[in-house]
Amino acid sequence: MKIAIYPGSFDPITMGHLDILRNASEIFDKVIIAVAHNASKKGFLTTEQRVELIKKSVQDLSNVEVDSFSGLTIEYAKKHNAQILIRGLRAVSDFEYEMQLSQANSALCSDIKTVFLTTKPEYNFISSSTIKEIWSNGGDVSKFVPSAVNEYLLQKRD
Ligand code: ADP
Numbered sequence: 001m002k003i004a005i006y007p008g009s010f011d012p013i014t015m016g017h018l019d020i021l022r023n024a025s026e027i028f029d030k031v032i033i034a035v036a037h038n039a040s041k042k043g044f045l046t047t048e049q050r051v052e053l054i055k056k057s058v059q060d061l062s063n064v065e066v067d068s069f070s071g072l073t074i075e076y077a078k079k080h081n082a083q084i085l086i087r088g089l090r091a092v093s094d095f096e097y098e099m100q101l102s103q104a105n106s107a108l109c110s111d112i113k114t115v116f117l118t119t120k121p122e123y124n125f126i127s128s129s130t131i132k133e134i135w136s137n138g139g140d141v142s143k144f145v146p147s148a149v150n151e152y153l154l155q156k157r158d
Contacts, residue, residue, distance in 0.1 A: 001029045001030065002027075002028045002029045002030075002083060002084065003028065003029065003030045003031075003032070003080060003081055003082040003083065003084070004024055004027075004028040004030070004031045004032070004082060004083075004084035004085070004086050004115070005031075005032050005034055005073065005076065005077045005080065005082045005084070005085050005086065006020065006021055006024055006031055006032070006033045006034065006085075006086040006087075007034045007036055007069075007073045007076070007085065007086075007087075008033075008034075008035070008036065008087075009035070009036060009038075009043065009050075009128065010033070010035050010050050010054060010128070011043045011044050011045055011050060011128045011132075012044070012045055012049075012050060012053055012128060012131065012145065012149045012152070012153075013050070013053055013054050013057055013128075013145070013146060013149060014123075014126045014127070014128060014131055014144055014145050014146075014149075015119075015123045015126055015143075015144055015145060015146065016088065016090070016119050016123040016124070016126040016127070016144075017033075017088070018057060018058070018146055019119040019120055019123050020086065020088040020117045020118075020119060021033055021058065021061065021064060021086075022061065023117050023119075024086045024115075024117060025061045025063050025064050027115075028063075028084060029063060030063050030064075030065065031061075031063060031064050031065070031086070032064075032065045032066075032067055032080060032082065033054055033058070033064060033065070033066050033067075034066075034067045034068060034069050034073075034076060035047050035050045035051055035054070035066075035067070035068040035069075036068075036069060036070070036073070037068050037069065037070040038070070039070065044128075044132055047068045048068075049152075050068075051066055051067070051068050053146075053148050053149050053152060054066045056146070056148035057146035057147075057148050057149065072108070073085065073105065074105050074108045074109045074112060077109075077112050078109065078112070082112065083111065083112060083113065084112070084113055084114075084115050085102070085105060085112060085113070085114045085115070086114075086115055086116075086117060087101070087102070087114055087115075087116055087117075088116070088117055088118065088119065089116045089117070089118055090118075090119075090124050090125070090127070091124075098114075098116065101114075102114035102116075123144075126144045130144075131144055131145055135153050135157070138157075141153060
């Protein structure tokens with residue numbers, strides 16, 4: 001059974017993340033989307049809120065589980081018997097950082113491989129920070145985030 005972990009901040013989850021996740025769920029037997037909890041970094045949403053919004057957004061994906069973790073991704077992957085880490089690539093600018101991350105993880109545990117996926121072109125430019133920027137300036141983000149996230153953001157503005 002091929003188990004993949006899709007780790008990230010997901011602050012909040014976007015249509016870009018969801019597209020990567022959907023593609024991964026078609027390739028692997030089970031995908032765990034895991035919110036990385038970073039105690040020293042204050043995010044926009046809490047880890048619990050991010051997990052909650054992801055759960056609402058992935059209900060149609062039967063082989064996807066939602067979780068959070070702290071510490072090394074590779075340790076989390078081992079604990080869940082995962083052999084694959086999923087990461088998304090948007091632009092060449094993502095490449096250097098993602099390459100280093102995958103090589104560091106591979107140096108820590110060569111049994112776990114990183115697989116890079118891309119999104120549909122219309123989701124390619126979307127990032128959580130772009131969403132927060134548009135939202136904080138009163139813009140409409142409904143096309144770029146799952147409906148649960150859009151509803152949450154509209155409420156948060158009121
Ligand atoms: P991190 O803080 O770990 O980079 P993010 O939540 O920003 O977490 O992203 C998680 C992963 O999803 C990263 O590999 C990132 O490159 C990828 N990703 C995010 N948005 C997109 C997108 N629009 N298209 C492709 N990959 C994406």
